[in-house]
Amino acid sequence: MAEEIHFATDLYQGTAGYYDRYRLPYPAALLDYLVAASQVSGGGRLLDLACGTGQLAFPLSPHFAEVWAVDQERDMVATVRAKADAAGIKALRSVVSSAETLDAPPNSFELAVIGNAFHRLDRDLVARRMLDWLAPGGHLALCWSTSPWVGTEDWQRSLAATLNRWQQQLSAEERIPAGLDQARRDLPDADVLAEAGFEVVGRSAFTAEHSWTLEELTGHIRSTSFLPPAVLDDHGAAFDADLAATLLPHSADGIFTETVSSAYDLARKPA
Template sequence: MADETHFVTDLYQGTAGYYERYRLPYPAPLLSRLVADSRVSGGGRLLDLACGTGQLAFPLSPHFAEVWAVDQEPDMIETVRAKANAAGMKALRPVVSSAETLDAQPGSFELAVIGNAFHRLDRELVARRMLGWLGPGGHLALCWSSSPWTGTEDWQRSLADVLNRWQRQLNDEERIPAGLDQARRHLPDPDVLAEAGFEVVGRSAFTAEHSWTLEELAGHIRSTSFLPPAVLGDQAAAFDADLAATLHPLSADGLFTETVSSAYDLARKPD
């Protein structure tokens, strides 16, 4: 069954600076386990697809001879390019392209990763393309981490209420396609990979505590596709004031602590 939900393009336009500064890095234990589980050789090529500003490409790069960092947003790739140039990373190749139209040769990659983005793609098409891009025995990891408004702490519930209220107020609810959760329940990501021809290896999960300031939460929200700067517009100051008024009473020290969940689903291309 083909995916029935589709995100419009350019949802992250203008968010790269916030994305780079306020998105949490993937935890070191997750990255170490992923390198071990995918049995990388140290001399292969990595594909970070829908890479954002390189939250997976950069920390995984020491384990590869070459890295492709691919995103359809030019601002994201410009940030990746600037970071790579500043670090003297000549083996990192920034590419502006959607996942669905990327031009890559069969068997090009030893490991492919997608961070917090597979649900935004044409999953079945991209899974088939990834299978072809990987060499025999190569791995695909679907990585994700939780968002601060999805937890059960009082401040997280209040934050979710603020975000929902402002999405309605700014008529912005259509940026998230209707039926997205239903489509993923009907055909979970591991099933998509299995139908494409992957051997599903399994999931590795991790947790870690993180404390946010109000400024960091506001910046993180501006890195999202549903309330980026382009949507907040001239209401940004009013949003910040509402956020502060709602959350300040819920913290004695100005910090908002959550247990962040992160994980990856690993799949393997048969030999």
């Protein structure tokens, strides 16, 4: 088995406000297909693990009697709790915990979801724990979407180069562990789930066009683990100015359009 890559536990500290405002929601079509494919009953329990500010927990909540939203970052969970209170959602339980140490009852969740985060976890351990937490016949969905600096548009290439330059300038390269991509090639997520005992159902993929403003892009970048506010610190204004100077030549109206790819990989606990 390939050696797992380990991330620091505080990489998203201070990002919750940016994360909630500037992270793109998952497409409605993806969520609809996921609900149908996982055959939820409407009266079960959902687990959103490494939930961020609830990008999956909230839109999926109408299909469940109870939702657990779990994240190791306290400010993420505090944001989830405030949003649930504001929306009057009583059946959402917000929990501060890592995926590896969460205390959850066995056979108790109808669906578990992880959004853009499985690669950051101890995948082997979490997959085994998920299998125990899910009810027989329950499903696990690994959800993800692409980032604006990954793409072939000229502005995306310039954005990626600018982010790389600033990571080097601020000595932030090691916030993303070396060898991550190779580790996932050596042991793909689907293989991890199969080895844990899941029946791998397969992938459903979706695309949608999205247009960003420069302000939205700078906010989105501050929601990341590699250039959050704590890393940019008092360089924030200089970073924003550099990004504007780099990107605006690629857009006459200050709008940057890309095709966003989203998907979920679905697996099932044997009945």
